[in-house]
Amino acid sequence: MKLVLSPEQRQLRDAVRDFLRTSSPLPKVRQGYDPQVYARLNGELGLSGLIIPEEHGGAGAGLAELAVALEETGAALLPGPFLATAFAAIALTKVQGANKELMTGIAEGRIAATLDKSEVSYDGGAVRGTLAQVLSGMEADVLVAPAVTGDGLVMVAVELAGPGVTRTALDTLDLTRGQARVVLDDAPARVLGASPSGIGDRLCVALAAEQLGVMRAALDAIVAYAKIRVAFGRYIGSYQGVKHKLADMHCKLEQAESIVRYAAWAADESPDELPGAAALAQAYVGRACFEVARDHLLLYGGIGFTWEHDAHLFYKRAKADEVLLGPPRIHRARLADLLEL
Template sequence: PPAGPEGLTCDGSAVRGTLAQVLSGMEAGVLVAPARNGDGSVLVAVDLTGPGVTRTALETLDPTRGQARMELDGATARVLGPPPDIGDLLCVALAAEQLGVMRAALDAIVAYAKVRVAFGRYIGSYQGVKHKLADMHAKLEQAESIVRYAAWAADESPDDLPEAAALAQAYVGRACFEVARDHLLLHGGIGYTWEHDAHLFYKRAKADEVLMGPPRVHRARLAALLEL
């Protein structure tokens, strides 16, 4: 959840506090989050099926990934150990998801452009559509290179991970949204209907773009890390 150690307190096996936004909070059976105790901060696993747990569903942009407000009042928990610093790893994992959104969106619109006929021609034969598809493909290729580099850094080169993670979210987050947006636009009128999946790509891409902070935050961090 996007909350720091100040959100929860841990007293033995009981946890109290509130988290404003928890991904999949209405469905989850266990919550893993940092909490504050007498020794500093610890990572706890909270049993969400027991007493002392109040969940409130939130209205979200992306209907396929729900969120909930979580209020804990003596909920049963188990201390896992010190909280790890996983912010950069989360940025890389999110970038990998965003890359998948981009690829699925591009594959879908390319397939559509091959069968949709307008004014007696397949829309994929129109120069304006071809240029847009080429731009989307170029963004996908750049994003894949960045995500592969970030994944390598996460696995093999921890010293390079902060810069790689910042780069991934600085570029891939916005590129994913732009590809999802153009995927919707190129579908024409059908892309704006609830019956089509285009709006789901669009909403997931927009929600992901700001999940770990907007791209401008990561650009500023990358500039600071590179001492620019």
């Protein structure tokens, strides 16, 4: 098991971090999704094709490398469909004989995709169904979803700008990443292959990696603030109550990092350990991320509650991520079942 990043993974982390620092700082994040930033992210760094096999134009990397990238995009609160596309790529790499054109388009950054686990019905080359909350549904070009056929469950791809598709933007808590209600009414669809098992576990790991980045950025921000903010003639970081809270937040971050690194390693190297590692990742990291984001907002005092401050952006991303794949209690129950508790 490897809980420490390799030299190549550290280089990837530094490259993504430097790019986002200059191309998508927090003031720009407030402006929402910028297709040009997304195109550069994929064109210059090739992140959308990170786990796409090499024969389809991707890098053929593992989930451990994708986790490194997601940690940095999470820390930067990157708007847009990167997480959604990563989810779709995770699913496509597990579908036997998945559409080569679609995977190549994702790898080249030409196609932004999204994955929804809600089942739709497939008949005669078209699909029907209503998907209540599709991640980045307004920005994505292609929807990947499971579909029920007479022969079983298959994965299909639907062009979201095509006929038979109605998209409605939703008002969401997270101001940096949207969702949409998608209605499919005899929308043309391509069958990609049989629906694989184990996708949910890999999605849990990917999301936990983003949450780890949110935690780290929130803690770094409030530690920096505690070193310069003066109250009653003293830096607030010198007060015992603040120091203890920051120490607790740091401990949560360290535990979360170990859990995410282990889960990513299990996804690549030890499939038998992945279900438990994935359940643990969402059972612990999801809640810990929200608690760190919440406490970092509170430690700012009154200024943290204002719309002008960035603290509420981290708070809302953390809460939205916490429930994206189901609330922590669901993952705790699954972990308990796996451990036969």
